[in-house]
Amino acid sequence: MTPIAVMIGANRIIPGAGVVHPLGNIDLDPKAEKTLRRAIVEKALETLQTELTEQKLFPRPV
Amino acid sequence: MSPGLRAVHYLNQFFGGVGGEEKASEGPQVKDGPIGPGGALQGLLKERGEIVATIICGDNYFAERTEKAVEEVLQMMTPYRPDMVIAGPAFNAGRYGMACGEVCKAAQGKLGIPAVTGMYEENPGVDLYKRAVYIVKTSDSARGMAEAASRMVNIALKLIAREKIGRPAEEGYFPRGIIRDERTDKSAAERAVSMVLAKIKGEPFEPEIELPKFDRVKPPAAIKDLASAKIALATDGGLVPRGNPDKMESYKSTRFASYNIKGIDSLSSKDFEANHIGYETEFIDQDPNRLVPLDVMRDLEKEGVIGKLHDKVYATAGVATSLANSKKIGQGIAEQLKADGVDGVILTST
Numbered sequence: 001m002t003p004i005a006v007m008i009g010a011n012r013i014i015p016g017a018g019v020v021h022p023l024g025n026i027d028l029d030p031k032a033e034k035t036l037r038r039a040i041v042e043k044a045l046e047t048l049q050t051e052l053t054e055q056k057l058f059p060r061p062v
Numbered sequence: 063m064s065p066g067l068r069a070v071h072y073l074n075q076f077f078g079g080v081g082g083e084e085k086a087s088e089g090p091q092v093k094d095g096p097i098g099p100g101g102a103l104q105g106l107l108k109e110r111g112e113i114v115a116t117i118i119c120g121d122n123y124f125a126e127r128t129e130k131a132v133e134e135v136l137q138m139m140t141p142y143r144p145d146m147v148i149a150g151p152a153f154n155a156g157r158y159g160m161a162c163g164e165v166c167k168a169a170q171g172k173l174g175i176p177a178v179t180g181m182y183e184e185n186p187g188v189d190l191y192k193r194a195v196y197i198v199k200t201s202d203s204a205r206g207m208a209e210a211a212s213r214m215v216n217i218a219l220k221l222i223a224r225e226k227i228g229r230p231a232e233e234g235y236f237p238r239g240i241i242r243d244e245r246t247d248k249s250a251a252e253r254a255v256s257m258v259l260a261k262i263k264g265e266p267f268e269p270e271i272e273l274p275k276f277d278r279v280k281p282p283a284a285i286k287d288l289a290s291a292k293i294a295l296a297t298d299g300g301l302v303p304r305g306n307p308d309k310m311e312s313y314k315s316t317r318f319a320s321y322n323i324k325g326i327d328s329l330s331s332k333d334f335e336a337n338h339i340g341y342e343t344e345f346i347d348q349d350p351n352r353l354v355p356l357d358v359m360r361d362l363e364k365e366g367v368i369g370k371l372h373d374k375v376y377a378t379a380g381v382a383t384s385l386a387n388s389k390k391i392g393q394g395i396a397e398q399l400k401a402d403g404v405d406g407v408i409l410t411s412t
Binding site for chain 2: 001004005007008009011012016019020021022023024026033034037038040041042044045048049050051052053054055056
């Protein structure tokens with residue numbers, strides 16, 4: 001879904017872990033899932049601290 | 063073609079020769095025959111039609127009491143039994159453009175008389191009236207009068223003759239958002255492939271529908287000190303309290319909601335679910351943190367990585383929501399976040 005975010009002009013974009021569970025993974029046990037979620041959120045916070053002059057699609061965190 | 067087209071021409075105080083800005087508050091008056099630019103129109107019409115009357119009205123008069131002014135203008139034109147109303151062209155004059163658009167729209171709607179006007183693309187009248195009225199594209203000043211008049215007369219004659227009016231680019235008017243079926247010799251598949259090939263090669267191509275235009279917002283400055291920042295969570299994945307008590311829309315949203323998560327360390331499936339027809343919500347229903355990562359954010363807050371997790375989570379369902387409503391919703395959420403001193407937002411999209 002990131003191409004849509006790019007098209008409409010979102011500035012800080014990171015890919016999630018899947019449309020039906022952007023911040024999860026049903027194939028992982030709860031603990032591993034939370035670790036994954038934390039990795040994505042930390043990446044998101046990193047983008048908020050990144051100076052930008054134009055929109056950027058950041059690479060997949062994990 | 064119908065001989066003896068009777069046209070009434072609408073002008074503002076300036077083009078009507080009444081005066082400049084100092085006469086902008088003058089009410090409407092009617093004169094027989096063409097006045098000012100009407101001469102150019104008459105010259106192009108030749109024996110195919112006649113400008114039987116010209117109605118001149120001050121731009122401020124019209125802007126300040128539009129409903130009344132339109133009524134007066136329509137009443138003035140009726141005795142002339144017009145087949146056609148031509149307004150302007152208004153070029154880049156905003157109040158004039160609005161008046162021209164309104165007069166044409168009213169003539170069409172209330173008197174059933176076809177109408178045409180002309181404006182420069184930045185005239186506010188364009189966006190407001192292009193769907194209702196044929197507005198030909200003009201330059202930004204009266205130096206483009208000849209071309210404007212030519213386009214307007216062309217459309218006027220076709221409207222009267224009930225001839226098919228060609229595409230906006232061909233006839234020189236602003237796209238009206240009308241989609242019309244046509245027969246062509248190339249199948250849709252062939253046309254689509256041609257477009258894709260052109261796009262890949264970086265060559266120009268004409269889309270068959272008008273594409274929405276997305277603006278760009280300058281990226282806000284980065285957060286310098288995350289440890290003292292207030293971060294909020296938001297989503298367009300349709301997060302709602304179990305049972306959807308606020309009856310939030312599951313698609314074509316017109317509003318958003320905020321939920322107080324003060325003191326809550328994790329989103330529970332007992333308390334929240336996803337209300338969104340655009341994706342299978344089962345996994346979010348099982349664990350809403352998979353949509354709105356409250357559990358992780360709360361940890362990060364306790365560890366001091368972020369200063370504070372904002373007490374409110376914002377949510378709406380994004381699927382099939384119109385661009386206009388999306389803008390409204392986004393702006394509404396942003397206003398509240400700003401008022402609450404939020405420094406950054408993580409929005410989860412599905």
